[in-house]
């Protein structure tokens with residue numbers, strides 16, 4: 001179906017460095033690029049930790065013939081879906097993308113889809129924020145003869161800046177994360193008009209209206225995790241779930257130094273989503289064991305401060321965090337410089353109380369001139385409340401902060417990332433991200449009757465295998481759901497959740513067969529994709545380590561304490577592919 005929408009016309013002039021041979025209307029360009037940004041946001045929360053991508057394809061006669069967005073990491077790229085929708089009408093058309101495509105497939109899927117479909121021009125809202133991807137797709141388009149216009153580079157004006165900002169805003173968490181190496185963090189609180197977040201008694205339910213609290217569910221749905229401090233758990237017994245229906249469900253994180261937490265708490269009920277408790281090394285080991293017995297993950301850090309916690313969750317691949325703590329932890333997080341944005345719901349109520357808590361505790365400031373000014377402040381009325389939001393840290397300027405790969409090598413010729421003797425991989429956008437079992441490469445594996453079945457990713461196959469052969473209709477039901485999961489993350493969530501909630505559905509020999517299941521799936525993947533096979537062989541001589549800081553079985557762990565079985569299997573495969581007789585020799589060293 002052809003889609004169309006209004007174009008915002010204005011008489012402002014637009015400078016364009018590129019020649020305007022095709023006589024494109026640049027006002028239309030801006031409208032379409034904003035459209036790409038708008039649709040890319042539809043899957044916010046689900047794409048995490050991947051950016052939001054949208055693509056709109058428009059013919060020279062200004063007809064929108066295809067548009068699509070990325071649903072989640074590992075699903076079909078927006079560009080491929082838009083090309084599929086537009087079909088033959090791609091010939092001579094322009095593709096508008098809010099962000100330069102990345103390359104999770106490791107074979108330039110998005111670029112190839114547009115080039116092969118006959119697209120002749122690409123308009124790009126912003127360059128990819130990650131250094132190793134930045135500029136690659138733009139170069140590839142240009143080398144294939146496409147005209148490429150990048151907002152702010154090839155097109156400049158006040159209106160272009162506005163459209164560029166729209167593209168930036170839909171991927172702000174990604175941009176902050178790329179620039180600061182901590183997840184994008186939002187501090188949210190609800191306070192009375194006299195600045196209290198609870199009565200003197202500590203009672204806080206509720207300050208803001210139902211409408212505002214529904215808005216909080218949406219904020220939660222856009223986040224990877226919600227953080228509270230130990231005191232909020234003791235005082236409020238919160239659930240911290242996103243209850244707005246059908247949205248993404250973030251995990252819950254509790255920061256507690258003392259680990260003096262209640263034995264019974266809503267956050268220990270993992271039926272909807274998991275909880276991670278982060279504490280100081282050595283704190284209440286018996287309570288740690290108690291939490292672990294309930295399925296709650298406990299992470300010990302040497303010193304529990306917000307920056308270390310955020311660096312840890314960055315390394316775990318988290319993109320955005322919502323802090324819903326009280327003033328004590330909020331002050332500590334602000335002082336550590338990890339809070340990027342604030343959402344304050346102000347309710348027209350007065351509770352008074354000299355000792356009633358306020359949203360931010362001690363920051364050590366003594367003069368008003370030291371106050372932190374919010375940037376880009378917005379005011380929005382929600383029912384009876386006012387939502388005031390703004391940034392505590394400016395939006396990073398990507399140009400100087402994250403130089404392109406070429407620029408880096410020009411600045412420091414000694415940088416040669418390909419020559420390290422240990423190759424770490426983890427998230428699919430990493431240089432060797434295609435080694436991850438979450439990479440979007442379908443595999444074909446024989447079922448119990450020997451018939452070949454296609455699985456969207458190694459992770460889909462691995463998770464489903466937990467339930468294969470179990471004579472319970474619920475097990476088959478779970479396999480079917482995992483098989484049709486839209487993304488590897490979704491397959492993992494389904495598999496892990498069912499394993500946790502219904503352990504009796506897991507096959508009894510799972511622990512003894514899981515390495516072999518993974519090995520067979522990886523063997524298939526690296527056999528049927530020649531470019532992946534070459535990538536694997538190109539690492540000969542290097543140790544491969546899955547850099548998962550928390551998976552101590554498949555990954556290498558934070559301090560190298562993990563067993564790194566994924567890395568080991570890849571090295572085993574590599575040596576088999578290289579035709580070395582070291583299937584035997586490697587077997588002796590890695591003892592699989």
Ligand SMILES: NC(=O)C1=CN([C@@H]2O[C@H](COP(=O)(O)OP(=O)(O)OC[C@H]3O[C@@H](n4cnc5c(N)ncnc54)[C@H](OP(=O)(O)O)[C@@H]3O)[C@@H](O)[C@H]2O)C=CC1
Pocket residue numbers: 188189190191196197198201202203204207228229230231232233235236255256257258259260261304305306324325326327328329330332357
């Ligand atoms: N209206 C609103 O929006 C909200 C209101 N509230 C209200 O606020 C009150 C609780 O506020 P508050 O006591 O400030 O609670 P916090 O949520 O800030 O919890 C503080 C606790 O966080 C833990 N913590 C871990 N690391 C740190 C660190 N580096 N710095 C500081 N704390 C750390 C400690 O837990 P431990 O002691 O276990 O070691 C500490 O006692 C309650 O009355 C609650 O109802 C809370 C959230 C939002």
Ligand SMILES: Nc1c(N[C@@H]2O[C@H](COP(=O)(O)O)[C@@H](O)[C@H]2O)[nH]c(=O)[nH]c1=O
Pocket residue numbers: 189190204205206207208212213216228232236237238239240241324325345
């Ligand atoms: N009191 C208060 C808030 N408090 C926050 O919400 C948490 C409770 O979440 P849940 O258990 O999921 O409903 C609580 O622990 C605290 O973090 N939030 C608001 O939007 N408005 C309010 O008035």
